[in-house]
Amino acid sequence: MTRMKCSETFSLLSIAGLTALAMLMAVPDASAQGTPPPQLNFLLPAGFQIPPADQQCILPGERLNLQCILANDPDVKRIIAEEAKLEAQALAAAKSGKLDPYHQVENLGKLEIFDPNLSVNKNVACSYCHDPAAGYGNGVSILSVFTGGSSLGSVPITVPGAYPNNRIAKRNPQSYTYASYFPPLHYNQSQADFYGGNFWDGRATGYKLQNSAAEQAQDPPLDPEEMANPDSACVVWKLSQSNYKFFFEVVFGVGSLEINWPSDVATVCSTPKGAASLGGNPTPVQLSTSDRTLSNKDFDEFAQAIAAYESSDSVSPFTSKFDYVLAGKATLTPQEQNGYDLFRGKGSCNTCHLDGRSSTQLGGSDTGQAASLQPLFTDTTYNNLGLPKNVRLPWYSEDTPDQWGFTGNPLGFGFTDEGMGLFLDGYYGAPPDLDWGVQLPQFEGKFQTSTARNAAMAPYPGFVKAYMHNGYLLSLKEVVHFYNTRDVYPFPVLSGHCPSGTVEKVTCWPMPEDPNNENTTIGKLGLTSEEEDDIVAYLRTLVDGYKP
Amino acid sequence: MTRLNRLRLAIAISTMALSLLFVQPRLAFAGESSSTRLASATPVIESVSDTLAFIRWTTQNPGGTILHYAVVRYGKDPNNLNLTAESPTRINPGHSEMVFRVRVANLKPGTTYYYKVSSEQAGGISDPVTSAVNQFTTRPANRMSAEK
Known part of the structure; x- marks a missing residue:
């Protein structure tokens, strides 16, 4: 048995032991409440225990009662409290009259991001899926484990017996730290490759506002699975009703929100996107031409303010330990340094997660100067890593109409997430550059390279974070191990069906969801388990908020 | 004479x-290294199962576009390599060497395949290194695991 296999076996035993311990500890609590949870057949991530308050929310088939999670989960409560606190802070700053124009725009974006009133049912803010404490990704640990990090949208599903019992998106919410630094999506002719854009599939191109992050911010408010407003004018109407209306007009001009709203605007704007009663009308709020033009302008400015906040020091501050190392004000520990050497050498990580430094092969010496003092740790391109299908996504069960007559995923389990391929193929409507369509064969199955910055940020020890577009991987160790051994342990099976004698995510990687264009820069890196740990240690130096 | x-x-x-x-x-x-241009790639079979094989080879960094394609042309007849498997890969300009790997899927169990490797830039321009024709044999059917 190799050193690596010994380590993996130990990890497996540790996980199994911790899981058994967690089950032993959890069951009596639940029994005391008279609602023993169903037996789980899958291993819970190491260190994770189902919160006692959530025990009653576990459904047969290893699924979650999402409404129950919404009402009971401690992370949900933490996030809602955090939202209220930050919203109050921003409102106080707005009223102080002390902000200069630069910080006014950022502060307006903050007010918008933490405002749950902007969703159709006034219950979900942007920050609900983008928790600051979790690096602006999913902040609900149990959702990482059971839904791949996908967060609940604004609309409950009340059809009796329905699973899921809340609309929920198909992907793990992508962190928006540093997203405002991504250029608008463009096809680089000399590199024959797409660069930039926002979202896992690049569909927030940024072409119109020349700002990908702003156009990203316009999507969730109108996504039927997320904030579910039926019309962009509904977002503007809600801004006009907000307690920071005055501040929007401070930033974007007096009268910006003075629109002649129709008498039924409240009714229309409380009807979720996708409701059959709307008849597919994308602009059900009846406005005059001039008011519609003003509303559209407001919606663009709403999004630009959010992008301003995302690029602010609160979200994208470049204050990780590694930033201080680049500035000569901190040094890496030996393990971190070894991890960094592997990151840009044997691990090939900085091939895509650009670190701004010259590159060396393992064993070489770093004689180069920093190429950038603000490296983004992504080249903003798109790759198919060959991730297995995450069979736990509730999205696969959203194949029947909800009480509004909306069906999120008519294909059910037959849906294949082709990433950028969906966008180029017209899943969201025609892409803005019709010439891009011819690139479809080369980009099917590809997803955006996320920044490695803040990948390790978590609200507390033991928090489980979901990684990748479908949240299949649940720790940075799993991420690095996947890159290292994807092609060492390939099995032609779905997740949950690894052959006996193997352990999924340790010595078995199920087949890729989409085998087209699978990137082979990774897959068999030859790293030892200790070297994987070193890379993880280095990734932890990329978390913002370091104090030298 | x-x-x-x-x-x-x-x-x-x-x-x-x-x-x-x-x-x-x-x-x-x-602009090309003569050794790169003239060198012949020596591919190795990284792993092979009944239907799947990974083929790996290393060359000097070919330069050109960051996105590259590793290409394997293969077939059951060494004189007719009528099938192609391509895998995208990304070169690191800071590395002197480049590892190419191709995932060859949908193979028939217990079958000998002949193949040669090459690579190209994202725009289709071929890199200079190719290999001679080599061969591998897939495992019999119904084996779940890839042989290392």
């Missing part, structure tokens, strides 16, 4: 050899 013809042949061969000596450096100046 007359003595005169032998002499002409010798002169011709010498001229060709001399011309090669002069041409060779010029090729190297064209």
Whole structure:
């Protein structure tokens, strides 16, 4: 048995032991409440225990009662409290009259991001899926484990017996730290490759506002699975009703929100996107031409303010330990340094997660100067890593109409997430550059390279974070191990069906969801388990908020 | 062959050899390493199962576009490599060498395949390194695991 296999076996035993311990500890609590949870057949991530308050929310088939999670989960409560606190802070700053124009725009974006009133049912803010404490990704640990990090949208599903019992998106919410630094999506002719854009599939191109992050911010408010407003004018109407209306007009001009709203605007704007009663009308709020033009302008400015906040020091501050190392004000520990050497050498990580430094092969010496003092740790391109299908996504069960007559995923389990391929193929409507369509064969199955910055940020020890577009991987160790051994342990099976004698995510990687264009820069890196740990240690130096 | 013809042949061969000596450096100046251009890739079978194989080879960094494609042309007849498997990969400009790997899927169990490898830039421009024709044999059917 190799050193690596010994380590993996130990990890497996540790996980199994911790899981058994967690089950032993959890069951009596639940029994005391008279609602023993169903037996789980899958291993819970190491260190994770189902919160006692959530025990009653576990459904047969290893699924979650999402409404129950919404009402009971401690992370949900933490996030809602955090939202209220930050919203109050921003409102106080707005009223102080002390902000200069630069910080006014950022502060307006903050007010918008933490405002749950902007969703159709006034219950979900942007920050609900983008928790600051979790690096602006999913902040609900149990959702990482059971839904791949996908967060609940604004609309409950009340059809009796329905699973899921809340609309929920198909992907793990992508962190928006540093997203405002991504250029608008463009096809680089000399590199024959797409660069930039926002979202896992690049569909927030940024072409119109020349700002990908702003156009990203316009999507969730109108996504039927997320904030579910039926019309962009509904977002503007809600801004006009907000307690920071005055501040929007401070930033974007007096009268910006003075629109002649129709008498039924409240009714229309409380009807979720996708409701059959709307008849597919994308602009059900009846406005005059001039008011519609003003509303559209407001919606663009709403999004630009959010992008301003995302690029602010609160979200994208470049204050990780590694930033201080680049500035000569901190040094890496030996393990971190070894991890960094592997990151840009044997691990090939900085091939895509650009670190701004010259590159060396393992064993070489770093004689180069920093190429950038603000490296983004992504080249903003798109790759198919060959991730297995995450069979736990509730999205696969959203194949029947909800009480509004909306069906999120008519294909059910037959849906294949082709990433950028969906966008180029017209899943969201025609892409803005019709010439891009011819690139479809080369980009099917590809997803955006996320920044490695803040990948390790978590609200507390033991928090489980979901990684990748479908949240299949649940720790940075799993991420690095996947890159290292994807092609060492390939099995032609779905997740949950690894052959006996193997352990999924340790010595078995199920087949890729989409085998087209699978990137082979990774897959068999030859790293030892200790070297994987070193890379993880280095990734932890990329978390913002370091104090030298 | 007359003595005169032998002499002409010798002169011709010498001229060709001399011309090669002069041409060779010029090729190297064209931005390519002569060793890269002339080297032949030596692919290895990283792993093979009943239906799946990974083929790996290493060359000097070919430069060009960051996105590259590793290409395996293969078939059951060494004289007719009628199938192609391509895998995208990304070069790291800071690395002197480049590892290419191709995932060859949908193979038939218990079958010998012949193959040769090459690579190309994202725009379709071929890299100079190719290999000779090699072979591998897939495992019999119903084996779940890839042989290492």
